[in-house]
Amino acid sequence: MNNFIELTNISKHYGDKVVLERMTTQIAKGEFVTLVGASGCGKSTFLRLLLGTELASSGAITIEGELIEKEPSSERGIVFQKYSVFPHLNARQNVALGIEFERSVGLGRLFGAKRKDAIDIADAWLEAVGLSSSAELYPHELSGGMQQRLALAQALVKKPKILLLDEPFGALDPGIRKDMHELVLKLWQENQLTVFMVTHDLKEGFHLGSRLWVFDKRRNDPHAPNRFGSTITFDIPLNAQNATRNHQDLEAIKSEMHIVSTT
Amino acid sequence: MNNFIELTNISKHYGDKVVLERMTTQIAKGEFVTLVGASGCGKSTFLRLLLGTELASSGAITIEGELIEKEPSSERGIVFQKYSVFPHLNARQNVALGIEFERSVGLGRLFGAKRKDAIDIADAWLEAVGLSSSAELYPHELSGGMQQRLALAQALVKKPKILLLDEPFGALDPGIRKDMHELVLKLWQENQLTVFMVTHDLKEGFHLGSRLWVFDKRRNDPHAPNRFGSTITFDIPLNAQNATRNHQDLEAIKSEMHIVSTT
Amino acid sequence: MQRLINRSPSRPLRIALSIIPFVLILLTYQISSGMRKAENEQDKLLPSFTEIASAIDRMALEPSKRSGEYLFWRDTQSSLSRLVKGVSIAAFIGLIVGLAAGAIPLIAAPLKPLITAVSLIPPLAILPVLFIVFGLGELSKIMLIVLGVSPFIVRDILQRTQELPREQLVKAQTLGGNSWQIILRVILPQILPRLIDAVRLSLGTAWLFLIAAEAIASTDGLGYRIFLVRRYMSMDIILPYVAWITLLAFATDWLLLQLSRFIYPWYHSEK
Amino acid sequence: MQRLINRSPSRPLRIALSIIPFVLILLTYQISSGMRKAENEQDKLLPSFTEIASAIDRMALEPSKRSGEYLFWRDTQSSLSRLVKGVSIAAFIGLIVGLAAGAIPLIAAPLKPLITAVSLIPPLAILPVLFIVFGLGELSKIMLIVLGVSPFIVRDILQRTQELPREQLVKAQTLGGNSWQIILRVILPQILPRLIDAVRLSLGTAWLFLIAAEAIASTDGLGYRIFLVRRYMSMDIILPYVAWITLLAFATDWLLLQLSRFIYPWYHSEK
Amino acid sequence: PFTSPAAHAQQQDQFSLCWSIYVGWMPWEYGDSSGIIDKWADKYGIEINVVQINDYVESINQYTAGQFDACSMTNMDALTIPAAGGVDSTALIVGDFSNGNDAIILKEGSTLQDIVGQSVNLVELSVSHYLLARALDSVGLSERDVSVINTSDADIVAAYTTSDVTAVTTWNPLVNEILSMPAATKVFDSSQIPGEIIDTLMVKTDVLQANPNFGKALTGAWYEIMAAMENSEEVRAHMGEASGTDQEGYEAQLASTRMFYSPVDAVAFVNSPELKATMEYVADFSFDHGLLGDGASDSGFIGIETPAGTFGNANNVQLRFDPSFMEMAVAGTL
Numbered sequence A, B: 001m002n003n004f005i006e007l008t009n010i011s012k013h014y015g016d017k018v019v020l021e022r023m024t025t026q027i028a029k030g031e032f033v034t035l036v037g038a039s040g041c042g043k044s045t046f047l048r049l050l051l052g053t054e055l056a057s058s059g060a061i062t063i064e065g066e067l068i069e070k071e072p073s074s075e076r077g078i079v080f081q082k083y084s085v086f087p088h089l090n091a092r093q094n095v096a097l098g099i100e101f102e103r104s105v106g107l108g109r110l111f112g113a114k115r116k117d118a119i120d121i122a123d124a125w126l127e128a129v130g131l132s133s134s135a136e137l138y139p140h141e142l143s144g145g146m147q148q149r150l151a152l153a154q155a156l157v158k159k160p161k162i163l164l165l166d167e168p169f170g171a172l173d174p175g176i177r178k179d180m181h182e183l184v185l186k187l188w189q190e191n192q193l194t195v196f197m198v199t200h201d202l203k204e205g206f207h208l209g210s211r212l213w214v215f216d217k218r219r220n221d222p223h224a225p226n227r228f229g230s231t232i233t234f235d236i237p238l239n240a241q242n243a244t245r246n247h248q249d250l251e252a253i254k255s256e257m258h259i260v261s262t263t
Numbered sequence C, D: 001m002q003r004l005i006n007r008s009p010s011r012p013l014r015i016a017l018s019i020i021p022f023v024l025i026l027l028t029y030q031i032s033s034g035m036r037k038a039e040n041e042q043d044k045l046l047p048s049f050t051e052i053a054s055a056i057d058r059m060a061l062e063p064s065k066r067s068g069e070y071l072f073w074r075d076t077q078s079s080l081s082r083l084v085k086g087v088s089i090a091a092f093i094g095l096i097v098g099l100a101a102g103a104i105p106l107i108a109a110p111l112k113p114l115i116t117a118v119s120l121i122p123p124l125a126i127l128p129v130l131f132i133v134f135g136l137g138e139l140s141k142i143m144l145i146v147l148g149v150s151p152f153i154v155r156d157i158l159q160r161t162q163e164l165p166r167e168q169l170v171k172a173q174t175l176g177g178n179s180w181q182i183i184l185r186v187i188l189p190q191i192l193p194r195l196i197d198a199v200r201l202s203l204g205t206a207w208l209f210l211i212a213a214e215a216i217a218s219t220d221g222l223g224y225r226i227f228l229v230r231r232y233m234s235m236d237i238i239l240p241y242v243a244w245i246t247l248l249a250f251a252t253d254w255l256l257l258q259l260s261r262f263i264y265p266w267y268h269s270e271k
Numbered sequence E: 001p002f003t004s005p006a007a008h009a010q011q012q013d014q015f016s017l018c019w020s021i022y023v024g025w026m027p028w029e030y031g032d033s034s035g036i037i038d039k040w041a042d043k044y045g046i047e048i049n050v051v052q053i054n055d056y057v058e059s060i061n062q063y064t065a066g067q068f069d070a071c072s073m074t075n076m077d078a079l080t081i082p083a084a085g086g087v088d089s090t091a092l093i094v095g096d097f098s099n100g101n102d103a104i105i106l107k108e109g110s111t112l113q114d115i116v117g118q119s120v121n122l123v124e125l126s127v128s129h130y131l132l133a134r135a136l137d138s139v140g141l142s143e144r145d146v147s148v149i150n151t152s153d154a155d156i157v158a159a160y161t162t163s164d165v166t167a168v169t170t171w172n173p174l175v176n177e178i179l180s181m182p183a184a185t186k187v188f189d190s191s192q193i194p195g196e197i198i199d200t201l202m203v204k205t206d207v208l209q210a211n212p213n214f215g216k217a218l219t220g221a222w223y224e225i226m227a228a229m230e231n232s233e234e235v236r237a238h239m240g241e242a243s244g245t246d247q248e249g250y251e252a253q254l255a256s257t258r259m260f261y262s263p264v265d266a267v268a269f270v271n272s273p274e275l276k277a278t279m280e281y282v283a284d285f286s287f288d289h290g291l292l293g294d295g296a297s298d299s300g301f302i303g304i305e306t307p308a309g310t311f312g313n314a315n316n317v318q319l320r321f322d323p324s325f326m327e328m329a330v331a332g333t334l
């Protein structure tokens, strides 16, 4: 169970700009990794490497011992801050799409009994995320929070091994966020997911994660800010029990991050 | 000093939709009012009434006993979350613009010694917000935090009596936010401003304000959500000394708001 | 006193204001026409409103002596049918090519410079070449419209396709879609309302090319009639025809917008 | 194997791919031309490349016997000068009217419906009236371009002005600006780069109207020459002229883009 | 600009003339660029502005709308556009008539009868249309036996190369271009109705009456140009190039044009009774095709004055053939 995902010496640079630098780590199956760090430090880039939309400049990523697929695939689900759902489909169709892709290779569209089947599955997932009563609504008729619920249902219908969340609640209200936290934790536990979630909110990171990563540059050359990249500077195992420990960590990282982000 | 701003029975509706309902309150000179509340509850609408870009549907707002001007004017400065600075002007020009408007009625542009003068004032304000070294840069060359600093300098150059801030740090990183808090508090004290600041971050509201308002609907008709509007449901005087009291309030409001935003 | 940039006219004032320029234009016309008529009773350049009315009557309400047809309606029908065919073909080409190139980088590479070049060629200047390819019948008129507007539509659709949020395509891939499925179920349905937008934008050009095409070789159509009666300067026919074309252009644009609002409500509330 | 929508060609491949269609077109032309020549040696419709080269030589490199001028260059100069004048005037009108209507609601109210109507009138259909209003000199040609493109530019600038973030105008007012100052210092400078965009978009139409105008009343210009030799079907002259127009259109577009990038770097990095 | 020069023209010393590119009107270009027209204008103390308009119909429209005092056009267009539009016009100079310049060409078939049932591409309501009507008439056919497709003159050569087009009626240089193509048989041309398609310079009657010097200057200049043209290859080469071809091409067009190089011939032509008969044909054709306006009750609605007598309504004379200025040229009194 321990080496579900392995990163070996991963680096990523765009041209001259080094974004990520020599990251080596392992992630166990079922972990909930939260990623925090200053803006532009490479959190989304890291998710893109896991997702397969970007290739690492050097190093290797393996999942269950196999090199990662170089393209997004249905074993890795994703929810972005925005644009994660399709505006031209209603909630039910949004969720059913993943099933239709799988069961109708030619048209990506099911009819008759097969369609009925897909709708049933979709409705079950809408239920799971609390959107049963909004199945016929289009995304523009849903609030921001409901859209993100929908995006989660849509991703989970494919039963991904890994779920990647890039600031999924960044655009939501604090009040609504709390509900979403509960939902994500519930889904994580029920579906035995391995989750990577980027957040700007340290407290959120501590609250949700089973493990928290802080991304930062270990070295900094003030005359050539692009020369060095970020890596995981803190890797903190978390659990709901030792809340005090967590609180101390929170304060420590807060002051640390403050320094980082203003230099 | 007590009745610097007076609101008497202010309501605002758009067509059938009631946004704000019978608000009556007074604000003393030099207060720092922070406004929190669910999304869409009317916080920005309230700022727009103070700003003069919207007229109240009923009721009256007075400043120093006089009815509020029905248009934005230089006695009320504003900083929005975005678009507060002019992309075609560099930092110095952005700040100098307010002076140029005042001193060159025809062209809104100064030359020669007058220009020199305006630049000196602008540079002093850039210094005050910590942008001295970026005077020649255009907004697109500045980070989000620097742009908001610039927006503050730009507003303060007109020496407004009232400063309105509509989620000024909503798009910034937590790390950077902290610096901005310090800056705003410094500017507030140094310039004897009366500040209204909308925020989504309750903690920010408690940390910065001398008085915190929670906007919410007092009544709710589930079948006609537009029938009733928001008003100030909590009006909490704050000060740095009684931090415990503040903390209790925070928790109380948090659970309260949670209910509000999910109904 | 509010600033000028803050003052909006009330609804009745706005309506009044928007009518004024048209009234002024009609008045100017009537006066100019009257002046010319005073000099030469038979002046044809600026016919009086009565003359225009009688011309409309003759063209639209009485059967032609020669063919027994109501010329005005026949012209309208022919022109509209050409316009619809031409624009439909152009829209179809625009959709297929624009979508393919927008979605598949390997297709965009060879096509983009070609489309740019083609869109810059003035079609009216190479008419003879078009004739040998498409002949001189209905086809050539329709093809002139197609050539006139499809480069624009292709470019527009290509750009709109590339503007779709990257996130959506990534998401669709994580849902297991292959390229074809993603194009069919994610890109195409979102591009259709944008195609309507593109068509609306290109209608003006389409009319221009339609009129030009009908001037080249034709036996009916609004453009044909205008060019034919130009031979004896019947402005009493030309002016109502031009007004009619303007109205038709306006109506088609409006109808397309309503259609789009009706079929794609999600698109219009998105913006 | 990557999905088709994810596969991008490498730079050299892209260049190769983009050249292919042009090569294919030239080849098709050469073969068709050869086939027609085989049938009728005198065929003028698809002249051989040698014939085209000799026509270019004649028009561009040898002085005309009649006037001693290098016709090709004189035509280019006349057309470009008309185009520049026409487009400049249209841009100026578009800027003033579009900005005024976009910034001041009281001006937009009467103008918007009028502009919509005017933009829908096909100018080619009312040529006689235009020529009488503007005469037949240089002015009429320039005015036809102006009439053809200014409605578009006016509408575009109007829309762009209204699209400027409301927040900016509010902010400018809190800085004490009056309407005139705000227009001058906040709106105008931000609209100028958008004006360049609008001009770039309207260049194609401008060329269309230039060619049409030159075909009707002119004694020189690229459109005039094409019109003049068309009755002899001298495709050996028409084709290089068309290619040249295409190239000029491309070059003007490119130059405007570079100019805009150079003067308004903030505009281009904003997007 | 909407007001035309006063209907009852007064004396003026600035005049304008428009012309379009056609074999019989290229002399105006030569007269303008060689300075001959200026010379004659100076002689009479006036100024003449010569303007080239590429689009023939546009030039007549502009003349009819009052933008020009004189314009080159055919006898038929003079009747159907300015005269029918109430602009009383006088044929000051009769320069030539078409003697083969206008022709009917078939792709398949060798005689006019073969045209039955075909579509004929031509400029509708133009002299080509008239020629077709006259030709059909001459062999006992009528317009009903063919169908007419209005085709812009600028495109007619290219149109002929397509398989859609099997028959055309058009004028030179288009006729020569089309005849140079493989399948093209001329089955009828204007030499078979000689003197019916006449190229003239029309002047507004009131302007001419108030300003005889304008007429004198133009006539004087014209016949000086005619002399140069008749005698100098160089002049003809110049005209050829100005019309977009070369000397050879231009000479080919001249060959089918009966130029009146000498005023004597022109005067004789105008004075002959055939002119009146010709105009009657033209008026009939125009009336049949609705070209004389809504008010016209018969082909004589518009009076046409010729030296041999007036055709039609003498109270509504709008078109006049007046040889008096050309006679001055004969007499050498210009």
Ligand SMILES: Nc1ncnc2c1ncn2[C@@H]1O[C@H](COP(=O)(O)OP(=O)(O)OP(=O)(O)O)[C@@H](O)[C@H]1O
Pocket (backbone or CB within 6 Å): A014, A017, A019, A037, A038, A039, A040, A041, A042, A043, A044, A045, A046
């Ligand atoms: N395609 C690209 N080409 C060049 N540089 C890139 C590219 N994508 C990202 N970058 C750069 O890489 C760095 C990291 O970007 P990334 O989006 O991963 O940051 P992030 O940590 O997600 O920031 P944020 O919190 O703002 O989302 C940034 O400086 C960005 O400018």
Ligand SMILES: Nc1ncnc2c1ncn2[C@@H]1O[C@H](COP(=O)(O)OP(=O)(O)OP(=O)(O)O)[C@@H](O)[C@H]1O
Pocket (backbone or CB within 6 Å): B014, B017, B019, B037, B038, B039, B040, B041, B042, B043, B044, B045, B046
């Ligand atoms: N011009 C308008 N016309 C109609 N309704 C409006 C208008 N402006 C705002 N509203 C409505 O008024 C309500 C309050 O809007 P407002 O922007 O003040 O909310 P807010 O509290 O600032 O929300 P947020 O936190 O999302 O910024 C919303 O429901 C909005 O839809």
Ligand SMILES: [Mg+2]
Pocket (backbone or CB within 6 Å): A043, A044, A045, A166
């Ligand atoms: Mg990111």
Ligand SMILES: [Mg+2]
Pocket (backbone or CB within 6 Å): B043, B044, B045, B166
């Ligand atoms: Mg708000």
